[in-house]
Amino acid sequence: MKPRAETLLTGALLLLLGWLVMVPAASVLVSGADVTALRRLLSGTAILTNTLLMGAATSLSAVAIGAALALVMARTDLPGRGMLEPLTLLPLYVTPLLTAIAWSWLGSPRGGLVNLVTQRLAGFSLIDLHGAAGVVFVASLAYAPVPFLLIAAGLRAMDPSLEDSARVHGASLRFAFAHVTLPLMLPSALGALVLVFVQTMGLFSIPAVLGVPGGFTVIATEIYRLLNTYPPRLGQAAAWGLVLLAITLLAVLLQNRLLAKRSFVTITGKAFRPRLIAMGRARWLLAGFVWLYIGLAVALPVATLIWASLVNFLTIDPALMAFDLRHFAYVLFTYPKALMAARNSLLLGVVTASLIVALSLGAGWVVVRRRNLGATAVEYLAMAPLAIPSIVLALGVLWTYAGLDLLPIYGTVAILLVAYLAHFMPFGVRALSGALRQLHPELEDAARVSGAGLLHTLRRVVWPLTRPTLAAVWTLVFVLTLQEVSASILLYTSRSVVLSVAMFDLWEAGTLNGLAALGVMQLAITFAALSLLARFRQRGVAA
Amino acid sequence: MTDAVRVEELVVTYGPVAAVDRVSFQVREAEHLTLLGPSGCGKTTTLRAVAGLERPSGGRIAIGGASVFDGARRIDVPPEARGLSMVFQSYAIWPHMSVAENVAFPFRARGVANSVARPAVARALALVDLAAYADRSATMLSGGQQQRVALARAIAFGTRLVLFDEPLSNLDAQLRLQMREELADLRRRLGFAAIYVTHDQDEAFSLSDRIVLMRGGRIEQQGTPSDLHAAPRTRFAAAFLGVRNIIDADIAHGHATLANGLLLPVRDDGPPGPAAIAFRPGAVVLGRGTPATIERVLFAGDQLQLLLRAGPVDVIAYARPQSGLEEGTTIMWHVAAGDCRVLRE
Incomplete structure (x- = not known):
């Protein structure tokens, strides 16, 4: 039988995803599996406990902040909810690297601006963000929007009659909340916890900026150090990568076990209007909490960054401050890497986003519509990177291509593309499968019996009907690509520097104002892309 | 062709x-x-x-x-x-x-x-x-x-x-x-x-x-x-095609014997034995034949729908809305042999 186009598509995706995901994972497994090296690695060092501490503390406090924000935003009569919600998501669009750098300017024990002010006024230093506490503080702020989004979505999909029936049967508001709402929130909170845990386990930028100066080393910064010593110790780095991978896989398996035991059928796909709880005077307190979060996570760091990009040098003495654009001029015209980095980043952003959109349309379609063994395999492969920290992925990619003459992409931007594609694939496929589930399959059947082949149907029916989702995925992947540090930092070479790497380079060189200027430019590109998306969405609604 | x-x-x-x-x-x-x-x-x-x-x-x-x-x-x-x-x-x-x-x-x-x-x-x-x-x-x-x-x-x-x-x-x-x-x-x-x-x-x-x-x-x-x-051939076909009366019966020599002992004439030349007879409510003729109690009267617009009970046998029949039939009274009914099908499957 001549294979149908559907079968060919599934097969092609299996090959491509297998190559993108399984090959790097397998090469970390092969190159890192050295028992004696692993034992030596793990004895007599605090790196593993540091990493676990960072992952656990960050994910717990990020979920606590995110859950509180979600409850306040979705279930109370908070003043200004409509405006506060998008502001709460802003930390997603500011790379953690910049947030960490801004906070280190504010809160380093000696030169921190906050401490300089308190020194002058009261004679003591107020805060010390160098070390574990600073890393966890900034990482929790940066990652809180993820649990916020997941838990708020869970709350909004919860049938309010579940709570109503508790009230009718004699439960007080407090009792109903504790015994009905909270337990029903658990799955989404647990999902968010594991997601943030996996992401922070491989986090490089924040511990590199705030942890290392305070003597707090984690696996990601150790992998970076091992690869940047001479000669690079790739084997040891891979062993650390394997340790990281083992931990994250364990966390995901544990989550699946916990969620498989209890089945919560609260999410019916219907959109409910959650009941808002009148908080009285306390709502102003809650609004204050939300504003405090936005201030600490975005407003203060970004304001610091903008100020630093314009001021002549970092000082708290108003008499010494002078403002001009010389740092922008330096970055654009004198610093050799900036333009190349910007070009590489934009190119990678556009290509990654476009390929992710195309691949997730295909993979999402196969996952939602085919539902056979091949489709299940496609789904697992596409979602697997969720359990692989991006620095581990990058290690695998590095190990795979460093000596591979067959595909000589090492040292080019293509090797970054390979890592980005795998890293952002779950996000795209999840978004597209969601959109495709909303699409009645008979819309496609009608095209097929009308004489359109599979590709024609995808292009003329599925593509136009999922365009809002595709546009959102494109924009977000573009933005996230510009921000990516953990994988890029291992894979770049002098010819393939990207913006985030250039910023880290400026940070290590101590060119602080130039770094601020580059950071401001990156934020400008990000928000230009987001506002284009917003305009596209408005037009889509009007049409 | x-x-x-x-x-x-x-x-x-x-x-x-x-x-x-x-x-x-x-x-x-x-x-x-x-x-x-x-x-x-x-x-x-x-x-x-x-x-x-x-x-x-x-x-x-x-x-x-x-x-x-x-x-x-x-x-x-x-x-x-x-x-x-x-x-x-x-x-x-x-x-x-x-x-x-x-x-x-x-x-x-x-x-x-x-x-x-x-x-x-x-x-x-x-x-x-x-x-x-x-x-x-x-x-x-x-x-x-x-x-x-x-x-x-x-x-x-x-x-x-x-x-x-x-x-x-x-x-x-x-x-x-x-x-x-x-x-x-x-x-x-x-x-x-x-x-x-x-x-x-x-x-x-x-x-x-x-x-x-x-x-x-x-x-x-x-x-x-x-x-x-x-001519529905099976019980399922008869039921799905709107034949509301399907009653177990013993068939022999052109007659069906119902559980209440009632004999109904059927046109059938198959082998004798247990089977079922099927007839539409509209085929039930009221006013003569054998007695049954009117268990329930449902007003269904163009007609009255009657549930007749004769011992262990229930029969659904239709009547004109103005016929003035009341629940609990007795009525005579029968079905013509040509309207009654024998179902063996």
Whole structure:
């Protein structure tokens, strides 16, 4: 039988995803599996406990902040909810690297601006963000929007009659909340916890900026150090990568076990209007909490960054401050890497986003519509990177291509593309499968019996009907690509520097104002892309 | 003459479950064949297998004499190359296209020149009374109008075979009757062959040249509407086709003996033994015969529906609304031998 186009598509995706995901994972497994090296690695060092501490503390406090924000935003009569919600998501669009750098300017024990002010006024230093506490503080702020989004979505999909029936049967508001709402929130909170845990386990930028100066080393910064010593110790780095991978896989398996035991059928796909709880005077307190979060996570760091990009040098003495654009001029015209980095980043952003959109349309379609063994395999492969920290992925990619003459992409931007594609694939496929589930399959059947082949149907029916989702995925992947540090930092070479790497380079060189200027430019590109998306969405609604 | 569709020994499985189990039937040129049955009987799966939207695990399907699926010869023609059209239960009108673009899609998908497509699209829209709506966005139409767009899209290209998957089930009762007539009229004028899936026996009776009654993935009985109406072969067929009285009985020598000892004459030359007799409520004649108690009287508009009880035997009968019958009273009833069928399966 001549294979149908559907079968060919599934097969092609299996090959491509297998190559993108399984090959790097397998090469970390092969190159890192050295028992004696692993034992030596793990004895007599605090790196593993540091990493676990960072992952656990960050994910717990990020979920606590995110859950509180979600409850306040979705279930109370908070003043200004409509405006506060998008502001709460802003930390997603500011790379953690910049947030960490801004906070280190504010809160380093000696030169921190906050401490300089308190020194002058009261004679003591107020805060010390160098070390574990600073890393966890900034990482929790940066990652809180993820649990916020997941838990708020869970709350909004919860049938309010579940709570109503508790009230009718004699439960007080407090009792109903504790015994009905909270337990029903658990799955989404647990999902968010594991997601943030996996992401922070491989986090490089924040511990590199705030942890290392305070003597707090984690696996990601150790992998970076091992690869940047001479000669690079790739084997040891891979062993650390394997340790990281083992931990994250364990966390995901544990989550699946916990969620498989209890089945919560609260999410019916219907959109409910959650009941808002009148908080009285306390709502102003809650609004204050939300504003405090936005201030600490975005407003203060970004304001610091903008100020630093314009001021002549970092000082708290108003008499010494002078403002001009010389740092922008330096970055654009004198610093050799900036333009190349910007070009590489934009190119990678556009290509990654476009390929992710195309691949997730295909993979999402196969996952939602085919539902056979091949489709299940496609789904697992596409979602697997969720359990692989991006620095581990990058290690695998590095190990795979460093000596591979067959595909000589090492040292080019293509090797970054390979890592980005795998890293952002779950996000795209999840978004597209969601959109495709909303699409009645008979819309496609009608095209097929009308004489359109599979590709024609995808292009003329599925593509136009999922365009809002595709546009959102494109924009977000573009933005996230510009921000990516953990994988890029291992894979770049002098010819393939990207913006985030250039910023880290400026940070290590101590060119602080130039770094601020580059950071401001990156934020400008990000928000230009987001506002284009917003305009596209408005037009889509009007049409 | 070749058949418009020939389905032989069709099997469709979902895992270990056979949704369609060795189903065979033919549709002649310009014939309207209905696949009738309760939900889950495999009728829609059969239709989708003919369209190529569902992959059978065995059997053969030929359309217009050309084999489009053959499990043994490993032939499986994709839906777009089977040269048919289809009206879907959800209408499946593409919301990002205008009415005319929806109807023109089969032409564009097959690469037909605009000069050919445009008059054909206009003709199809005129046939369903939507000529004035050509440039409307398809989402601005009512359910009934969307149904017409789906119909226009299915007939515009002029395929010799049109498949219908419960096309009227989402319309309200009045619109459903009207569309039923329009559909019958359209098919007579254009002369295409149709396979029509429904669970509504009235729809099946009024539209079809032939009915295939399905149950549990198999064909229960097939024949013309009047055959099926007059002579259901099995208890299931009788019950599904509206025969409300199905009563266990012993059959011997032209008589059925009911559980209450009552003897009813039947026309039957089969072997004697336990079986069932079946008759429609309308066949029950009141006023003479044997006595029964009126257990319940339900007012059903044009008629009264009576539940008669004679010992362990319950019988449903109809009476005129003005007949003044009351619950608890006794009434005489009988059924003519010609109206009473013997069911042995």
